[in-house]
Amino acid sequence: EAGVVQSPRYKIIEKKQPVAFWCNPISGHNTLYWYLQNLGQGPELLIRYENEEAVDDSQLPKDRFSAERLKGVDSTLKIQPAELGDSAVYLCASSLDPAGSSYNEQFFGPGTRLTVL
Amino acid sequence: AQKITQTQPGMFVQEKEAVTLDCTYDTSDQSYGLFWYKQPSSGEMIFLIYQGSYDEQNATEGRYSLNFQKARKSANLVISASQLGDSAMYFCAMREGLNTGFQKLVFGTGTRLLVSP
Numbered sequence: 001e002a003g004v005v006q007s008p009r010y011k012i013i014e015k016k017q018p019v020a021f022w023c024n025p026i027s028g029h030n031t032l033y034w035y036l037q038n039l040g041q042g043p044e045l046l047i048r049y050e051n052e053e054a055v056d057d058s059q060l061p062k063d064r065f066s067a068e069r070l071k072g073v074d075s076t077l078k079i080q081p082a083e084l085g086d087s088a089v090y091l092c093a094s095s096l097d098p099a100g101s102s103y104n105e106q107f108f109g110p111g112t113r114l115t116v117l
Numbered sequence: 118a119q120k121i122t123q124t125q126p127g128m129f130v131q132e133k134e135a136v137t138l139d140c141t142y143d144t145s146d147q148s149y150g151l152f153w154y155k156q157p158s159s160g161e162m163i164f165l166i167y168q169g170s171y172d173e174q175n176a177t178e179g180r181y182s183l184n185f186q187k188a189r190k191s192a193n194l195v196i197s198a199s200q201l202g203d204s205a206m207y208f209c210a211m212r213e214g215l216n217t218g219f220q221k222l223v224f225g226t227g228t229r230l231l232v233s234p
Contacts, residue, residue, distance in 0.1 A: 004161075105167070108162035109161060
Protein backbone atom coordinates (compact mmCIF):
# COMPACT_ATOMS: atom_id res chain seq x y z
CA GLU A 1 0.00 0.00 0.00
CA ALA A 2 1.36 3.40 -0.97
CA GLY A 3 2.04 5.86 1.79
CA VAL A 4 1.30 9.57 1.91
CA VAL A 5 2.76 11.22 -1.16
CA GLN A 6 3.97 14.81 -1.21
CA SER A 7 5.46 16.95 -3.93
CA PRO A 8 7.72 18.65 -4.52
CA ARG A 9 10.26 17.31 -2.04
CA TYR A 10 12.29 20.51 -2.21
CA LYS A 11 11.42 24.02 -3.29
CA ILE A 12 13.56 27.14 -3.41
CA ILE A 13 11.90 30.46 -4.13
CA GLU A 14 12.53 34.14 -3.65
CA LYS A 15 10.56 36.07 -1.09
CA LYS A 16 7.22 37.49 -2.23
CA GLN A 17 6.81 34.65 -4.72
CA PRO A 18 3.87 32.22 -4.43
CA VAL A 19 4.40 28.52 -3.73
CA ALA A 20 2.15 25.48 -3.55
CA PHE A 21 2.56 22.05 -2.02
CA TRP A 22 0.58 18.96 -2.95
CA CYS A 23 -0.41 15.97 -0.85
CA ASN A 24 -2.05 12.67 -1.73
CA PRO A 25 -3.14 10.79 1.41
CA ILE A 26 -3.36 7.06 1.90
CA SER A 27 -6.35 5.66 0.05
CA GLY A 28 -9.44 5.59 2.24
CA HIS A 29 -8.09 8.01 4.84
CA ASN A 30 -10.72 10.67 5.41
CA THR A 31 -8.70 12.87 7.73
CA LEU A 32 -5.82 14.91 6.35
CA TYR A 33 -3.44 17.18 8.22
CA TRP A 34 -0.89 19.81 7.23
CA TYR A 35 1.95 20.44 9.66
CA LEU A 36 4.75 22.99 9.76
CA GLN A 37 8.13 21.86 11.08
CA ASN A 38 10.72 24.51 11.78
CA LEU A 39 14.35 23.55 12.09
CA GLY A 40 15.07 21.90 15.43
CA GLN A 41 11.40 21.72 16.36
CA GLY A 42 8.62 19.19 16.29
CA PRO A 43 5.76 19.52 13.82
CA GLU A 44 2.93 21.97 14.55
CA LEU A 45 -0.55 21.51 13.14
CA LEU A 46 -1.65 24.08 10.56
CA ILE A 47 -4.95 22.67 9.37
CA ARG A 48 -7.03 19.51 9.57
CA TYR A 49 -9.58 18.24 7.05
CA GLU A 50 -12.37 15.77 7.58
CA ASN A 51 -13.15 14.75 4.00
CA GLU A 52 -13.32 18.07 2.13
CA GLU A 53 -14.18 20.19 5.16
CA ALA A 54 -11.52 22.18 7.01
CA VAL A 55 -12.57 21.49 10.61
CA ASP A 56 -9.58 23.04 12.36
CA ASP A 57 -7.62 25.86 10.73
CA SER A 58 -7.01 27.97 13.81
CA GLN A 59 -3.22 27.76 13.41
CA LEU A 60 -3.19 28.64 9.73
CA PRO A 61 -1.93 32.22 9.04
CA LYS A 62 -4.81 33.17 6.82
CA ASP A 63 -3.33 36.38 5.50
CA ARG A 64 -0.90 34.46 3.31
CA PHE A 65 -1.67 30.77 3.67
CA SER A 66 -4.56 28.91 2.10
CA ALA A 67 -5.44 25.27 1.66
CA GLU A 68 -8.00 23.21 -0.16
CA ARG A 69 -9.01 19.59 -0.40
CA LEU A 70 -11.20 19.16 -3.41
CA LYS A 71 -13.29 15.99 -3.52
CA GLY A 72 -11.96 15.00 -0.13
CA VAL A 73 -8.81 13.31 -1.45
CA ASP A 74 -5.76 15.32 -2.57
CA SER A 75 -4.90 18.58 -0.86
CA THR A 76 -2.93 21.67 -1.77
CA LEU A 77 -1.33 24.14 0.63
CA LYS A 78 -0.44 27.54 -0.78
CA ILE A 79 1.61 30.47 0.45
CA GLN A 80 1.25 33.82 -1.26
CA PRO A 81 3.43 35.78 -0.89
CA ALA A 82 6.19 33.78 0.78
CA GLU A 83 8.34 35.40 3.46
CA LEU A 84 11.82 34.51 4.68
CA GLY A 85 10.35 33.07 7.89
CA ASP A 86 8.31 30.54 5.94
CA SER A 87 11.43 28.47 5.31
CA ALA A 88 10.61 25.14 6.93
CA VAL A 89 9.43 21.62 6.20
CA TYR A 90 5.73 21.22 5.42
CA LEU A 91 4.44 17.79 6.35
CA CYS A 92 1.20 16.18 5.29
CA ALA A 93 -0.38 13.35 7.26
CA SER A 94 -3.53 11.28 7.03
CA SER A 95 -5.44 9.00 9.36
CA LEU A 96 -8.17 6.41 8.99
CA ASP A 97 -9.79 6.68 12.38
CA PRO A 98 -12.05 9.58 13.18
CA ALA A 99 -9.85 12.35 14.49
CA GLY A 100 -11.51 12.28 17.89
CA SER A 101 -10.78 8.64 18.60
CA SER A 102 -8.23 7.77 21.22
CA TYR A 103 -5.69 6.07 19.02
CA ASN A 104 -5.77 8.03 15.80
CA GLU A 105 -2.51 6.87 14.27
CA GLN A 106 -1.36 9.43 11.76
CA PHE A 107 0.74 8.46 8.75
CA PHE A 108 3.12 11.14 7.54
CA GLY A 109 4.51 11.94 4.14
CA PRO A 110 8.18 12.80 3.54
CA GLY A 111 7.48 16.53 3.60
CA THR A 112 8.37 19.46 1.36
CA ARG A 113 11.44 21.42 2.39
CA LEU A 114 10.87 25.06 1.50
CA THR A 115 13.69 27.58 1.31
CA VAL A 116 12.78 31.23 0.84
CA LEU A 117 15.66 33.47 -0.27
CA ALA B 118 4.64 25.83 30.07
CA GLN B 119 5.83 23.29 27.55
CA LYS B 120 3.38 20.46 27.08
CA ILE B 121 6.10 18.03 26.01
CA THR B 122 9.71 18.30 27.17
CA GLN B 123 12.57 16.35 25.68
CA THR B 124 15.71 17.41 27.52
CA GLN B 125 18.24 15.43 25.48
CA PRO B 126 19.14 17.24 22.23
CA GLY B 127 21.39 14.33 21.26
CA MET B 128 22.18 10.82 22.42
CA PHE B 129 24.92 8.41 21.44
CA VAL B 130 24.75 4.65 21.79
CA GLN B 131 26.78 1.74 20.53
CA GLU B 132 25.24 -0.85 18.32
CA LYS B 133 23.46 -3.64 20.25
CA GLU B 134 23.23 -1.53 23.40
CA ALA B 135 19.95 -0.27 24.89
CA VAL B 136 19.16 3.43 25.04
CA THR B 137 16.51 5.47 26.84
CA LEU B 138 15.11 8.69 25.39
CA ASP B 139 13.45 10.93 27.94
CA CYS B 140 10.07 12.60 27.67
CA THR B 141 8.07 14.45 30.29
CA TYR B 142 4.66 15.96 29.74
CA ASP B 143 2.34 18.45 31.33
CA THR B 144 -1.42 18.02 31.39
CA SER B 145 -4.32 18.36 33.78
CA ASP B 146 -6.47 15.96 31.75
CA GLN B 147 -7.13 12.46 33.04
CA SER B 148 -7.51 11.02 29.57
CA TYR B 149 -4.61 11.48 27.17
CA GLY B 150 -2.38 9.56 24.81
CA LEU B 151 1.36 9.57 24.38
CA PHE B 152 3.12 8.79 21.11
CA TRP B 153 6.67 8.34 19.93
CA TYR B 154 7.67 9.02 16.33
CA LYS B 155 10.95 8.44 14.50
CA GLN B 156 12.07 10.88 11.82
CA PRO B 157 14.98 9.62 9.68
CA SER B 158 16.89 11.91 7.37
CA SER B 159 14.39 11.15 4.62
CA GLY B 160 11.91 13.33 6.50
CA GLU B 161 8.79 11.29 7.14
CA MET B 162 7.54 10.78 10.68
CA ILE B 163 7.24 7.08 11.48
CA PHE B 164 4.90 6.03 14.27
CA LEU B 165 6.63 3.78 16.82
CA ILE B 166 4.51 3.27 19.91
CA TYR B 167 1.42 4.51 21.76
CA GLN B 168 0.50 4.63 25.46
CA GLY B 169 -2.93 5.60 26.72
CA SER B 170 -3.19 7.24 30.11
CA TYR B 171 -5.48 4.48 31.37
CA ASP B 172 -3.32 1.65 30.08
CA GLU B 173 -2.02 -0.27 33.07
CA GLN B 174 0.74 -2.06 31.21
CA ASN B 175 3.68 -0.31 29.60
CA ALA B 176 3.37 -0.42 25.82
CA THR B 177 5.81 -2.57 23.85
CA GLU B 178 6.36 -2.92 20.09
CA GLY B 179 9.25 -5.17 19.14
CA ARG B 180 12.46 -3.51 20.28
CA TYR B 181 10.58 -0.42 21.47
CA SER B 182 9.04 -0.10 24.89
CA LEU B 183 7.57 2.85 26.70
CA ASN B 184 8.45 3.35 30.36
CA PHE B 185 5.27 5.08 31.50
CA GLN B 186 5.41 6.66 34.95
CA LYS B 187 2.12 8.45 35.34
CA ALA B 188 2.78 10.07 38.72
CA ARG B 189 6.01 11.54 37.43
CA LYS B 190 4.41 12.43 34.08
CA SER B 191 7.13 10.76 32.14
CA ALA B 192 6.95 8.53 29.07
CA ASN B 193 10.48 7.48 28.20
CA LEU B 194 11.19 5.43 25.09
CA VAL B 195 13.50 2.47 25.51
CA ILE B 196 15.14 1.01 22.42
CA SER B 197 16.75 -2.35 23.05
CA ALA B 198 19.56 -3.82 20.97
CA SER B 199 20.20 -0.62 18.98
CA GLN B 200 20.83 -0.93 15.27
CA LEU B 201 22.60 1.44 12.90
CA GLY B 202 19.27 2.12 11.24
CA ASP B 203 17.94 3.53 14.50
CA SER B 204 19.97 6.70 13.94
CA ALA B 205 17.32 9.41 13.52
CA MET B 206 15.37 12.14 15.31
CA TYR B 207 12.86 10.88 17.86
CA PHE B 208 9.81 12.90 18.85
CA CYS B 209 7.53 12.44 21.81
CA ALA B 210 3.96 13.72 21.35
CA MET B 211 0.74 13.95 23.34
CA ARG B 212 -2.98 14.17 22.65
CA GLU B 213 -5.08 15.47 25.53
CA GLY B 214 -8.78 15.15 26.18
CA LEU B 215 -9.28 11.83 24.43
CA ASN B 216 -12.86 11.01 23.52
CA THR B 217 -13.93 14.61 24.05
CA GLY B 218 -13.50 15.58 20.44
CA PHE B 219 -10.42 16.28 18.45
CA GLN B 220 -7.33 17.38 20.28
CA LYS B 221 -4.25 18.01 18.23
CA LEU B 222 -0.97 16.19 18.61
CA VAL B 223 1.60 18.33 20.43
CA PHE B 224 5.20 17.40 19.77
CA GLY B 225 8.37 17.91 21.75
CA THR B 226 11.56 19.32 20.25
CA GLY B 227 13.04 15.91 19.60
CA THR B 228 16.19 13.96 20.43
CA ARG B 229 18.75 13.06 17.80
CA LEU B 230 20.00 9.51 18.30
CA LEU B 231 23.26 8.38 16.77
CA VAL B 232 24.10 4.69 16.82
CA SER B 233 27.76 3.88 16.30
CA PRO B 234 29.24 0.56 15.14
